[in-house]
Structure formats: structure tokens, C-alpha cells
């Protein structure tokens with residue numbers, strides 16, 4: 514049953530007509546429980562509050578699969594304005610971006626030009642920008658662009674998904690770039706040709722990648738709500754005397770709030786991934802696919818005023 518609902522919501526996440534409709538309806542369906550607002554300004558009080566509670570943040574201006582240059586440029590403008598606002602309001606937040614929202618599907622040169630604009634502005638204020646990982650067809654291009662940018666910028670990171678067979682090799686190939694990597698299980702609908710179909714293998718591979726990246730000595734962000742992954746990381750850093758400033762935990766805003774707070778109280782760095790913007794539909798559907806229990810707050814959103 515869980516597998517069926519996962520496939521169903523991932524299928525819906527690609528539906529363009531529903532995406533357009535969702536934009537018109539605003540953040541109904543309970544999306545406001547997991548996004549920071551429709552604009553960056555609306556998200557500022559929440560980021561301030563999260564910082565006061567001891568959390569670091571990464572903001573993501575929602576949007577993906579842009580196919581017009583104007584839309585991609587608009588997205589760049591929004592990212593740059595947000596970077597300026599982060600600096601002005603002295604917020605403790607990084608930024609995450611999806612390269613498909615910056616023109617990845619249009620041309621490599623365009624997305625590189627856009628990332629140069631974003632990274633050079635972010636560098637001025639000491640802000641790190643992480644390239645989110647998208648579906649497997651885009652993975653080679655995203656990693657290639659990461660490597661190109663990393664040669665010029667220190668303030669860029671990217672993401673590796675443990676469900677992909679290729680990820681072990683990718684971590685080896687990235688080693689020479691001393692990468693800041695966010696390690697995740699993976700959120701897209703993938704075939705057995707490229708990704709482990711069994712959850713147990715995905716979990717085992719995430720542990721394997723966490724160990725490899727940590728023991729390589731590179732900064733490791735373990736992005737998971739799964740206590741087994743968190744406990745594994747804590748055991749590993751204790752065993753190898755890895756200091757707390759070499760790794761962090763990341764979780765999505767609105768997910769496992771108690772666990773987030775408990776980790777901060779224990780002295781670990783916890784970064785909250787906070788999306789904002791009008792393009793919440795694809796993000797929201799992937800969250801429903803991951804955890805059918807999220808449907809409860811989606812239903813509340815529909816029936817509440």
C-alpha cells in the first residue's frame with residue numbers, strides 16, 4: 514500500500530496541469546506547514562526564530578524544470594535579492610538551489626553564467642550555496658557543473674543520493690574537490706536500472722556513503738529524518754573522534770521537530786531546509802510520497818479556512 518501511494522504522489526509531482534492549478538490556489542493543502550511563505554520577506558521572521566532556537570537554516574526558492582530564459586533569469590534575481598536580505602538581516606542561513614530552475618535544461622553555459630552570478634554575490638557575504646540533486650537524468654550534468662564551479666568557488670556544495678548505484682563512484686570522483694556534501698536517500702521516481710529498488714539497500718548505502726565522506730575528512734551533512742542514520746553517524750564520529758564542526762544534520766522544515774530540538778540540545782549542528790515561494794507543488798508532492806502520514810496535514814489544509 515505504501516509503495517503504491519509513494520508511486521502515486523511521485524507521479525502527481527510531475528503533473529504540470531496540477532502544478533499550474535496549485536499556484537492559483539496558493540499554499541492550500543497544508544503546504545504552509547512545510548514551507549516558509551510565498552516570498553523571502555515572509556520567511557524572515559521564521560528564519561530569525563529558528564536561528565534563535567539554535568538552528569542553522571538553508572533556504573530554497575521553490576521552482577524547478579524551468580524552460581524559458583526569462584523565467585530562469587527571474588529565478589536568479591530572486592536568489593540574489595534573498596542573498597542580500599540574508600546579509601542585511603544577519604540571518605544564519607545558507608542557500609540551496611535547483612539547477613533546473615536556473616536553466617539547466619536550456620543550456621550548460623546559461624546555468625553556469627547564472628551560478629557565477631549567485632555564487633559571487635554569496636561569496637561577498639560568506640554564504641554557502643548547495644546545488645540540490647534532482648532526478649537521475651540530470652545527475653551527471655549537475656555533478657559536472659559542481660566540479661567546474663568548485664574550482665573557482667569554495668562556497669559551493671552539492672548532494673549525493675544513496676539510492677543511485679553510481680553514488681559510491683561519485684563520492685570517490687569528488688574526493689579531489691574536498692567537497693561539502695549533503696548525503697540523502699533520494700526523492701525522485703527512479704527505475705531499477707539506476708537505483709536500488711529495495712529500501713534496505715538504500716539505507717545501507719547511505720551509511721556507507723556517510724562513513725566514506727566523513728573518513729575522507731570532508732564536511733558531511735547527513736540529511737535524513739531516519740533515527741537509524743542519525744544514530745549511526747553519532748556512533749561513527751565518536752568512534753573516530755571526529756569533531757562536531759566537521760558534520761551536521763539536516764532536516765526539512767516541519768518534519769520531526771522534536772528530534773531536531775533534541776539534537777541541538779545535545780550540541781550537534783542542525784540545519785533546517787526551508788523552502789519558500791509560490792512553486793510549492795512538486796516539493797509538496799515528493800514529501801507526501803515519502804511519508805503518507807503527511808497526508809493528514811494536507812487534508813487539514815484543504816478543509817481549514
Ligand code: FAD
Pocket residue numbers: 644645646647672674695697698699700701736737738739740763764765768769785786803804
Ligand atoms: P525515510 O526513509 O523516508 O524514513 C525513515 C524513517 O524515518 C521512517 O520510517 C520514520 O521512522 C522516520 N521518519 C521520516 N520522516 C518522518 C516524519 N516526518 N515524522 C516522523 N518520522 C519520520 N532528495 C533529493 O533527491 N535531492 C536533494 O537535494 C534533497 N535534499 C534534501 C535536503 C534535506 C535537508 C533533507 C532532509 C532531505 C532532502 N532530500 C533530497 C530528500 C531525501 O532524499 C529523502 O527523500 C527524504 O529525506 C526522506 O528520507 P529519510 O532519510 O528522511 O528517511
